[in-house]
Amino acid sequence: MDMGIVGKTALICGSSKGLGRGCAEALAAEGVNLIINARTVLELEETAEDIRKAYAVEVKTVACDVTTIDGRSKILNTIKKLDILVTNAGGPPPGKWHDWEREDFLAALEANMLAPIMLMKTYLPSMMKQKWGRIVNITSQSVKAPLANLGLSNAARTGLTGYVAGTARQVASHGVTINNLLPGVHDTDRIVSIDKNVMKTEGISMDAVKARRKSSIPVGRYGTRDEFGAACAFLCSQHAGFIVGQNILLDGGAVNATI
Ligand code: NAP
Numbered sequence: 001m002d003m004g005i006v007g008k009t010a011l012i013c014g015s016s017k018g019l020g021r022g023c024a025e026a027l028a029a030e031g032v033n034l035i036i037n038a039r040t041v042l043e044l045e046e047t048a049e050d051i052r053k054a055y056a057v058e059v060k061t062v063a064c065d066v067t068t069i070d071g072r073s074k075i076l077n078t079i080k081k082l083d084i085l086v087t088n089a090g091g092p093p094p095g096k097w098h099d100w101e102r103e104d105f106l107a108a109l110e111a112n113m114l115a116p117i118m119l120m121k122t123y124l125p126s127m128m129k130q131k132w133g134r135i136v137n138i139t140s141q142s143v144k145a146p147l148a149n150l151g152l153s154n155a156a157r158t159g160l161t162g163y164v165a166g167t168a169r170q171v172a173s174h175g176v177t178i179n180n181l182l183p184g185v186h187d188t189d190r191i192v193s194i195d196k197n198v199m200k201t202e203g204i205s206m207d208a209v210k211a212r213r214k215s216s217i218p219v220g221r222y223g224t225r226d227e228f229g230a231a232c233a234f235l236c237s238q239h240a241g242f243i244v245g246q247n248i249l250l251d252g253g254a255v256n257a258t259i
Contacts, residue, residue: 003030003234003237003238004237004238004239005027005030005031005032005083005084005237005238006030006031006032007031008031008033008083008084008236009033009034009035009079010024010027010032010033010082010085010086010236011034011035011037011075011079011085011086011119012024012027012036012086012088013066013086013088014038014066014088014089015034015036015086015088016036016040016044016046017038017043017047017189018189018225019088019138019186019188020038020086020088020138021036021225021229022225022227022228022232023086023088023136023138023229024051024229025054025226025229026226026229026232027084027086027229027233027236028051028059029233030237031055031056031057032083032084032236033058033059034051034060035059035060035079035082036048036051036059036060036061037061037062037064037066038063039063039065040063041063044061045061048060048061060079062075062078062079066087066089066115066119067110067115072119072122076122080126081123082123082126082127083127083132083133084134084136084236085119085120085123085127085133085134085135085136086136086137086236087115087116087119087120087137087138088138091140091150091153091190092104092108092111092112092150092152092153092156093152094149094150094194094197095149095151096148096149096151097151100151100152104152105152105155108152108153109155109156109159111156112152112156112157113156113157113159113163116160117160117163120167120178124171127171127176128171128174128175128176131174131175132176133171133176134176134237134240135176135177135178136178136180136181136232136235136236137160137164137179137181138181138183139157139180139181139182139183139247140153140157140183141182141184141249141251141254141255142154142157143180143182143247144182144247145255145257160180161247164178164179164180164245168245169244169245172244175241177240177243177244178244178245179235179243179244179246179247179248180246180247180248181228181231181232181250182247182248182250183228183250183251184249184250184254185213185217185222185254186225186250187222187223187224187225188225191222195209195210195213210222217251217252217253217254218254219252219253220252222252223250223252227250228250231248231250
């Protein structure tokens with residue numbers, strides 16, 4: 001299917017690896033020019049070079065921490081106008097409800113709620129003016145079904161979801177859609193570090209951790225960044241103009257819910 005977005009420009013935050021990279025590659029495959037972002041310069045530049053070699057698109061890089069005001073200023077100085085925005089950053093650390101103080105909540109809200117909100121606020125006016133835009137926020141399955149060991153994520157991402165629900169409906173008549181993609185377990189560095197944490201705290205092998213996790217997913221495996229990227233590219237396509245303010249789970253059926 002032709003997504004109809006050749007020549008558009010996309011900023012994909014947190015995209016040197018993992019789910020963000022999956023989105024960047026899927027958009028590049030559709031002929032979209034990219035600005036990719038991460039904090040680690042070397043890895044970011046290597047990813048940019050890989051994508052340039054594989055697809056005939058322009059790839060700019062902005063190395064910065066997207067969860068800080070300085071980082072977002074650096075992005076804004078590089079790119080004033082966008083067609084597509086994919087927000088993403090690292091997730092908050094795991095733990096239980098009693099582990100966190102006010103500062104931990106503030107950090108999680110800054111990274112996983114306020115950073116995407118501020119980016120949307122920055123780029124929405126120009127998208128609305130040009131009467132076309134696509135915004136996809138990478139959130140988590142924890143928005144639909146809380147994860148006991150990820151309370152900071154449960155809290156911050158649900159706040160973002162509420163903001164998107166209200167905002168998406170205010171900008172839709174200007175040709176701009178905002179939706180959220182909710183990853184379940186995907187095979188990325190983030191999940192490796194969470195699995196390692198389980199291995200350590202429960203004193204079991206990595207194979208045992210993975211086998212148990214896979215058995216909780218009806219598909220029987222972890223998702224891939226390519227599958228995730230393909231869903232993102234569709235939401236950013238011309239065909240997705242009637243999908244507004246939705247929360248789309250990509251979890252292999254793990255969340256056991258009728259709707
Ligand atoms: P990942 O493999 O660790 O990749 C994260 C990417 O974002 C890297 O490119 C990283 O590069 C960049 N990044 C992290 N923090 C950043 C920041 N503050 N500013 C700019 N770039 C930043 O993680 P992932 O698995 O793709 O996860 C992406 C998001 O989805 C996370 O919020 C995660 O919690 C959420 N999620 C993932 C899963 C899963 O199964 N993988 C499930 C549910 C939710 P640098 O470190 O160099 O900055």
